[in-house]
Amino acid sequence: MSHDDESAPSSHVADQIAGHVADALAAVAALTSMQDLDERGGAIVGKRSALAVMQRSLAGLSPDQRRDVGARLQEARRVVEEAVASRRAELLASARTQRLEADRLELGDVVVQRRPWPLTDGHAGLVSTTQAQLEDVFVAMGYEVADGPQVESDWYNFEALNIPPAHPARGMWDTFYVGLGDPETVVLRTHTSPTQVHLMESAVATGTLPIHAVAPGRCFRRDTPDARHLAVFHQIEGLVVDRGITFADLAGTIETFTRAYFGADIDSRLRPSYFPFTEPSAEFEITCTICRGEGCRTCSHTGWIELGGCGMLDPAVFDSVGIDAEEWSGFAFGFGIDRCAQMKVGLSDMRALIENDVRFLDQFA
Ligand code: PHE
Numbered sequence: 001m002s003h004d005d006e007s008a009p010s011s012h013v014a015d016q017i018a019g020h021v022a023d024a025l026a027a028v029a030a031l032t033s034m035q036d037l038d039e040r041g042g043a044i045v046g047k048r049s050a051l052a053v054m055q056r057s058l059a060g061l062s063p064d065q066r067r068d069v070g071a072r073l074q075e076a077r078r079v080v081e082e083a084v085a086s087r088r089a090e091l092l093a094s095a096r097t098q099r100l101e102a103d104r105l106e107l108g109d110v111v112v113q114r115r116p117w118p119l120t121d122g123h124a125g126l127v128s129t130t131q132a133q134l135e136d137v138f139v140a141m142g143y144e145v146a147d148g149p150q151v152e153s154d155w156y157n158f159e160a161l162n163i164p165p166a167h168p169a170r171g172m173w174d175t176f177y178v179g180l181g182d183p184e185t186v187v188l189r190t191h192t193s194p195t196q197v198h199l200m201e202s203a204v205a206t207g208t209l210p211i212h213a214v215a216p217g218r219c220f221r222r223d224t225p226d227a228r229h230l231a232v233f234h235q236i237e238g239l240v241v242d243r244g245i246t247f248a249d250l251a252g253t254i255e256t257f258t259r260a261y262f263g264a265d266i267d268s269r270l271r272p273s274y275f276p277f278t279e280p281s282a283e284f285e286i287t288c289t290i291c292r293g294e295g296c297r298t299c300s301h302t303g304w305i306e307l308g309g310c311g312m313l314d315p316a317v318f319d320s321v322g323i324d325a326e327e328w329s330g331f332a333f334g335f336g337i338d339r340c341a342q343m344k345v346g347l348s349d350m351r352a353l354i355e356n357d358v359r360f361l362d363q364f365a
Pocket of ligand 1: 310311332
């Protein structure tokens with residue numbers, strides 16, 4: 001901009017600005033990757049951009065013109081910055097899709113590895129192997145695998161999941177408290193559901209919704225071990241937050257998982273249930289593999305074994321992590337890895353998993 005146009009700068013300057021905006025928008029549309037954006041973003045919106053250079057030349061104008069041209073430039077930069085932000089979101093999403101595609105396995109490729117007998121060295125235990133197989137099934141279905149802490153604050157384990165202090169639903173989980181901080185504020189997690197809260201919080205903070213993730217890990221409850229329960233056990237949590245997710249997606253996911261992991265001759269069913277963090281909620285059961293549905297001691301003569309719980313995410317949970325329930329919906333499930341192992345290999349009593357009898361353990365090398 002030169003001092004000659006001081007008399008009637010507006011239309012000429014406006015054209016010039018419009019030209020820079022058009023160039024910048026074309027450059028934004030031509031960005032092909034995050035790396036591209038990192039390298040060229042500065043020339044489009046940064047100090048080296050045409051609009052920024054123009055802004056620095058305002059000093060030579062009269063106050064009135066400076067105000068007018070300044071406002072136009074500011075608006076122009078806002079338009080370009082918005083275009084860059086939305087291109088960034090697109091590029092991030094496509095990088096993520098590519099990463100998931102690269103990880104995808106055929107469901108038929110998920111096989112149990114067996115090694116020859118006798119064994120001379122150690123090996124992963126049945127539960128670890130089961131966890132790895134479950135992860136494989138969900139990775140094949142397009143999920144990411146996440147991790148979460150085993151020691152949690154009351155907020156993550158309960159409150160953020162719509163279970164306020166003294167809520168009667170706390171009785172669903174017999175909790176081990178850790179002697180840290182104020183009494184009963186730090187817990188050994190009673191389920192993997194607090195990982196849902198961590199996953200949603202970090203997706204909100206980094207702008208990386210949607211979420212399709214599973215999070216396996218150790219959980220703790222003050223339960224007396226019996227044929228189907230251990231005090232230290234493992235769950236795998238599933239979390240999907242996306243647009244337009246319905247209960248049908250949840251039911252289809254559970255069905256697909258059961259077929260892929262247990263095979264076509266094992267049935268699954270959902271039964272109405274209650275969890276404070278899902279609505280509606282369901283319990284997820286499969287045919288007892290010990291009696292094939294006939295009824296036995298392990299399944300308390302029902303023919304069914306409960307693997308876990310699931311449901312549509314309650315808007316109260318979205319509220320506690322700052323996700324807009326008008327825009328997003330989702331489902332969660334959480335089920336026992338030890339139970340899956342038990343049902344997969346036909347173990348009538350789960351306590352065998354913690355007895356450390358090498359004759360038992362070596363069968364699962
Ligand atoms: N966390 C619940 C439990 O351990 C299971 C669950 C997970 C239910 C996710 C609903 C959704 O009892």
